[in-house]
Amino acid sequence: MSGAVLSWILESLNRGETVAIASVIESSGSVPGKPGAKMAISSEDGKFGTVGGAGLELRVEAALRDLLEVNSTQKGNSGGRVETFLLHKDGKGADVSALDSLCGGRVTIAMEVLEPMPHVLIAGGGHVGRCVAIVCDTLGWSYSVLDSRNEYSNRERFPFASELHSMTVGDFLEGEDSYSIQRFTDVIILGHDWKIDESLLLGLLGINEDASGPRIGVIGSKAKWSSFKSTASRSGVDDEKIMAVRCPIGLEIGADTPEEIALAVCAEILSLERA
Numbered sequence: 001m002s003g004a005v006l007s008w009i010l011e012s013l014n015r016g017e018t019v020a021i022a023s024v025i026e027s028s029g030s031v032p033g034k035p036g037a038k039m040a041i042s043s044e045d046g047k048f049g050t051v052g053g054a055g056l057e058l059r060v061e062a063a064l065r066d067l068l069e070v071n072s073t074q075k076g077n078s079g080g081r082v083e084t085f086l087l088h089k090d091g092k093g094a095d096v097s098a099l100d101s102l103c104g105g106r107v108t109i110a111m112e113v114l115e116p117m118p119h120v121l122i123a124g125g126g127h128v129g130r131c132v133a134i135v136c137d138t139l140g141w142s143y144s145v146l147d148s149r150n151e152y153s154n155r156e157r158f159p160f161a162s163e164l165h166s167m168t169v170g171d172f173l174e175g176e177d178s179y180s181i182q183r184f185t186d187v188i189i190l191g192h193d194w195k196i197d198e199s200l201l202l203g204l205l206g207i208n209e210d211a212s213g214p215r216i217g218v219i220g221s222k223a224k225w226s227s228f229k230s231t232a233s234r235s236g237v238d239d240e241k242i243m244a245v246r247c248p249i250g251l252e253i254g255a256d257t258p259e260e261i262a263l264a265v266c267a268e269i270l271s272l273e274r275a
Contacts, residue, residue, distance in 0.1 A: 005038040005049035013116040014142075016182060018043040018071060020064035022051050022111045025082075029105030032056070043068055051109060056085055063111055071113045080112035117141050118269055119162065119183060121214065123200055124190030125152035128219065131262035132188065133158050139266065144184070146172055148196070169196055173203040181207060184214040186269050188249060194220070198228055201245070205237045215272060217249035217265065 033052030250264030
């Protein structure tokens with residue numbers, strides 16, 4: 001069961017969901033959940049596993065939901081907790097939580113929250129894109145690569161990429177919708193051709209109907225961004241969506257080389273994650 005719960009947790013994290021986990025770490029007496037038993041709840045209200053059922057399960061589930069709520073308002077600072085439950089209605093002691101039960105057992109449960117790591121879609125596998133991938137590798141982030149040129153989107157160039165999309169922007173967008181695109185936390189547009197960049201930007205803004213999709217950043221000058229904004233506006237894209245796009249991308253650290261630009265871009269993503 002623990003393996004199945006861990007698999008479910010990883011799948012939820014890969015979908016960009018935050019997950020609260022409860023694990024039985026110690027038990028004695030008559031208890032339904034033995035050490036190693038796990039239960040997890042996701043920010044999308046999914047639930048998997050069990051720590052024993054009955055009143056204990058309800059109390060732990062409520063505690064996990066509280067941790068998720070704290071995490072959503074104090075991002076990255078929710079921490080966790082360890083709580084001991086006594087399965088007897090007359091249980092006493094400041095160090096335990098008594099449950100309406102007659103089993104008489106005692107169980108200690110650790111609870112924590114796991115947040116998904118960024119999953120960056122690198123649109124453009126050139127020099128900057130490859131450097132961004134290296135920084136992502138260092139940070140333990142997931143990333144995927146989109147480039148119509150096979151030599152810039154292959155396993156040899158990006159050995160640790162989650163996905164490789166060697167295809168046109170049109171083909172890529174045809175296979176995406178407002179739900180699937182949410183597997184990416186960020187899309188950074190680094191293409192070698194401004195027309196390709198513009199096409200991808202307009203396509204992403206078009207399928208991101210409720211503005212819940214990935215953050216979008218575009219490399220380029222103010223003049224390039226002014227042109228993109230005008231095209232997007234003429235295409236009927238809401239001004240709010242347009243203004244949410246970051247261009248030029250990256251923190252202002254005086255970055256010049258591809259390596260420095262990649263560092264600035266990933267630093268900006270990290271700052272947005274921690275905001």
